[in-house]
Amino acid sequence: MIEAPMDAADTDGDDDADRKVVEEERAELKEFIKGLSGDDIKSGSWFTKLCAHAMSSYTEKVDWQYFQERYKGVPPDAIVDQRIKMASRYAALEGGLSAGAYTATVVATLGSAGGASPATVPAAITTMMVDVAYITRLQLHLAYDVAVLYRVPLDLTDPDDMWKLIRVAFTIKSGEAVREGVTKAVPALVRPLIRRFYSGDVLAAAKALPVVGKYLLRKNIIKIGIPLVGVPLAVVLNRYTTLLAGRHAQAVFRNEARVIELAENLSKRSRHPQLMLWAAWLVIKANRKIADDEALLMRHLVRVVRERHQVVDEQLANLVDLDPAEVWQRIDAEPGDLSDVLDAADRVAAVDGDINAREKAVISELRDRCCRV
Structure with a gap:
């Protein structure tokens, strides 16, 4: 044939x-x-x-x-x-x-x-x-x-x-x-x-x-x-x-390529890849339902962080219910400039379209904790 x-x-x-x-x-x-x-x-x-x-x-x-x-x-x-x-x-x-x-x-x-x-x-x-x-x-x-x-x-x-x-x-x-x-x-x-x-x-x-x-x-x-x-x-x-x-x-496939490209760029620019994964998941979980593009982004984000930074977070992988307090604790414990984490959160929130009120609330809290003088 x-x-x-x-x-x-x-x-x-x-x-x-x-x-x-x-x-x-x-x-x-x-x-x-x-x-x-x-x-x-x-x-x-x-x-x-x-x-x-x-x-x-x-x-x-x-x-x-x-x-x-x-x-x-x-x-x-x-x-x-x-x-x-x-x-x-x-x-x-x-x-x-x-x-x-x-x-x-x-x-x-x-x-x-x-x-x-x-x-x-x-x-x-x-x-x-x-x-x-x-x-x-x-x-x-x-x-x-x-x-x-x-x-x-x-x-x-x-x-x-x-x-x-x-x-x-x-x-x-x-x-x-x-x-x-x-x-x-x-x-x-x-x-x-x-x-x-x-x-x-x-x-x-x-x-x-x-x-x-x-x-x-x-x-x-x-x-x-x-x-x-x-x-x-x-x-x-x-x-x-x-x-x-x-x-x-x-x-x-063009949409999936867009999401893969976003995941690769976020991983490339990140100075805190493990913390970025937690922040990304917090933004995604802000809504009761996870959009297809959000799930796709998280899957590729975990993959590229593993490949580029050799970071595998078993705790996140086995997590069922995400407690926002745990993410805030991780952010507060991390010294230095966390603007890369905030930027990643903004981009994750926008992957499936307009940022909604719940996502905006999470990002606002992130901004207060990440923007340090």
Whole structure:
């Protein structure tokens, strides 16, 4: 199976060259689909097998250095934008090729009254599965590329990281957020189709790859649900669902990169790394609920402090209930200028947006104790 990264530089936007690449990949995927059983498709196990094929050698080849060699000196935002556009272009080309086959096989079989299910037609199954597998692999690769470009570490041998990639690539548990973003990313004429694609139940976070396979197959049935407009519908859905998936991956991984960068900068500037961790946790715990970005920041802050300063605070790691008095005691016992701790607290409070009243109260107390004459 072809697993080479897509690159606009390889074709220079040449329609014929791009189409040839897509046709070659479809031919490879057709052989993969032929190796599946009916049970593989029905149960969703095809997705498990595709993941193994799609990501194994790809992750060995594609890393941050790979992109640096191809796009030396280009900021990640610019590269990500080009990758998303290129993936959307390939998706649209593949949609056109698949939709043409739908017209020839599915429509003739179904007839005007609807007829039997497309799943009873072997040729239609192959055609549909090549399309679904192509878009699935394309969006997995795109999400992985975005993570690599923003230098967000993903170890796909770790089930949690693999599931994270799948959630991002297919906007699992984020359907509502994607639907809300439709109005900005998709032309008005196309919005009803895209909304229909993302309508219905959002997949629950059951970490079972076959469940995802069934979910993706169900989502793509819409492409053959309106056979009279099969060609434009498949092109439009492939293009814009890939565009939205790419934008979603960019939003998720760019935000994580922002948080990682903040953690690294705080650790780099800190003269009191252990005390900074306690102050950061005090600010985060000022609210009853911990925001996702706050939890992410604390996780990376602990990691970079350990790596840069060789500081591991077992007491903090085992803490259940934080007593503010203990933090104040630690601060009062520390001599000298603690402006770095105060600065870190300010930045931690702002990581998830505007600083609220509870956080302001904690920072005010910190300021009184840290600003010494």
